[in-house]
Amino acid sequence: MPAQVISGKEVAADIRAALKEDVTQLKQQGVTPGLAVILIGEDPASQSYVRGKAKACEETGIYSRVIRRDESLTQDELLSEIERLNADSSIHGILVQLPLPKHINEKAVIDAIRPDKDVDGFHPINVGNMIIGDECYLPCTPHGIIELIKRSGQNIAGKHAVVIGRSNIVGKPVSMLLLQENATVSIAHSRTADLGSLTRQADILVAAVGRPHMIGAEHVKPGAIVIDVGVNRIASGKLVGDVDFEAVKEVASYITPVPGGVGPMTITMLLKNTVEAAKRLTAVQ
Ligand code: GUN
Secondary structure (H helix, E strand, O other): OOOEEOOHHHHHHHHHHHHHHHHHHHHHOOOOOEEEEEEEOOOHHHHHHHHHHHHHHHHHOOEEEEEEEOOOOOHHHHHHHHHHHHHOOOOOEEEEOOOOOOOOOHHHHHHHOOHHHOOOOOOHHHHHHHHHOOOOOOOHHHHHHHHHHHHOOOOOOOOEEEEEOOOOOOHHHHHHHHHHOOOEEEEEOOOOOOHHHHHOOOOEEEEOOOOOOOEOHHHOOOOOEEEEOOOEEOOOOOEEOOEOHHHHOOOOOEEOOOOOOHHHHHHHHHHHHHHHHHHHHHOOO
């Protein structure tokens, strides 16, 4: 039997509807959640992500301010911009779209964002709290992945989860969140020997590599839950994941599509963190 498709679009729509009600209530108490997004340069993928974030804010009733700067922006100018937003009481969440131009140090920028406005969950204080299991803003894509697995109705506890990819944005944090959900977690990466023998042991397989269709049916244990984080544009212009969806859906029990899987969840978790930030920073619930 082919796998059931976990629709990120549908799960995201449910969560966004609840957030919209939250925002309405906050507004009645005089608080409009506000998100600032800084976009530097002309990278088409980043521009498209930022447009998506602004649109989602608008639909949810969240105030969004997109600050666009060209590639010539200096690191000091960017840090000053962040300082202004740190001090701006109408802004509860700050996100600097990555990747940054080469002359800007990513770590210096992330460190400059107030941890209580870091709705990306990238600041070392939030990363540390996440690992300990303390209150923090969870990074959006990993949090969205956990929600999607939970919505499949399957337990995470006791399962062997294999995460392919060790980025700070997805691979490492999703591994930590799966561990917190009591999965047994393996992290595979570009130096992993015999990837297939590891992935075939996975009850939950998370692919976050950025290589179109690198995971085929031969990599997947029958009945596995397969989460595809890849967003790759191939020569034809089509967006495809890291997983060969058509082949793997014949083997897996649950699978996320691309597009319409993890992607809509990432933005939704950003909205959730922004609403949470507005509550924490204003003490209005
Ligand atoms: N670039 C790709 N994904 C992300 C993300 O989740 N947050 C930020 N700030 N930049 C990104």
